[in-house]
Amino acid sequence: GQSLEQPSEVTAVEGAIVQINCTYQTSGFYGLSWYQQHDGGAPTFLSYNALDGLEETGRFSSFLSRSDSYGYLLLQELQMKDSASYFCAVMDTGFQKLVFGTGTRLLVSP
Amino acid sequence: EAQVTQNPRYLITVTGKKLTVTCSQNMNHEYMSWYRQDPGLGLRQIYYSMNVEVTDKGDVPEGYKVSRKEKRNFPLILESPSPNQTSLYFCASSPGQGFYEQYFGPGTRLTVT
Numbered sequence: 001g002q003s004l005e006q007p008s009e010v011t012a013v014e015g016a017i018v019q020i021n022c023t024y025q026t027s028g029f030y031g032l033s034w035y036q037q038h039d040g041g042a043p044t045f046l047s048y049n050a051l052d053g054l055e056e057t058g059r060f061s062s063f064l065s066r067s068d069s070y071g072y073l074l075l076q077e078l079q080m081k082d083s084a085s086y087f088c089a090v091m092d093t094g095f096q097k098l099v100f101g102t103g104t105r106l107l108v109s110p
Numbered sequence: 111e112a113q114v115t116q117n118p119r120y121l122i123t124v125t126g127k128k129l130t131v132t133c134s135q136n137m138n139h140e141y142m143s144w145y146r147q148d149p150g151l152g153l154r155q156i157y158y159s160m161n162v163e164v165t166d167k168g169d170v171p172e173g174y175k176v177s178r179k180e181k182r183n184f185p186l187i188l189e190s191p192s193p194n195q196t197s198l199y200f201c202a203s204s205p206g207q208g209f210y211e212q213y214f215g216p217g218t219r220l221t222v223t
Binding site for chain 1: 154213
């Protein structure tokens with residue numbers, strides 16, 4: 001099966017850079033996804049890494065190291081609106097579902 | 111606008127009273143899925159469907175039923191709700207099996223007393 005570990009909470013100030021880590025254990029691996037969820041809202045897709053390295057999308061970047069079973073989401077120039085929960089997710093080996101981590105709550109303060 | 115819709119958004123009911131949460135998508139997606147979200151447990155899959163008339167259990171299917179008679183609709187049925195089914199429910203869809211980007215509905219907050 002799959003399991004993913006994330007820190008439960010991270011705090012930072014506006015304008016800073018924050019990194020949210022995700023380590024995973026899977027019996028097969030087909031890439032790591034990241035989702036954002038604001039309080040009371042639905043999860044929304046942020047990024048996907050199939051191969052090692054860094055993927056950049058505006059202020060957000062995501063990194064993957066398959067040899068270390070590790071990835072992270074990097075948020076730059078933090079804004080108050082970035083306060084949300086962030087989930088990493090992997091596809092299960094049967095390509096039937098996404099398995100989500102328990103999420104990291106990011107609190108951005110002024 | 112491409113979207114996944116769910117109804118109702120909020121529901122308070124009593125133990126044992128059958129209910130249905132509807133889910134509809136307008137993106138012609140083949141794959142649809144139901145999740146429940148509980149504090150500290152993240153998102154857990156209840157059921158999924160890879161196409162019309164094709165459904166299968168996820169990680170926590172007990173106490174739930176689904177059907178997929180049309181491509182766009184994937185209702186979640188609780189035949190005899192119990193308090194442990196109090197949760198936040200999300201429907202999601204994606205273009206196909208194994209697609210890493212899923213589109214989520216706005217959620218249904220269910221309370222069973």
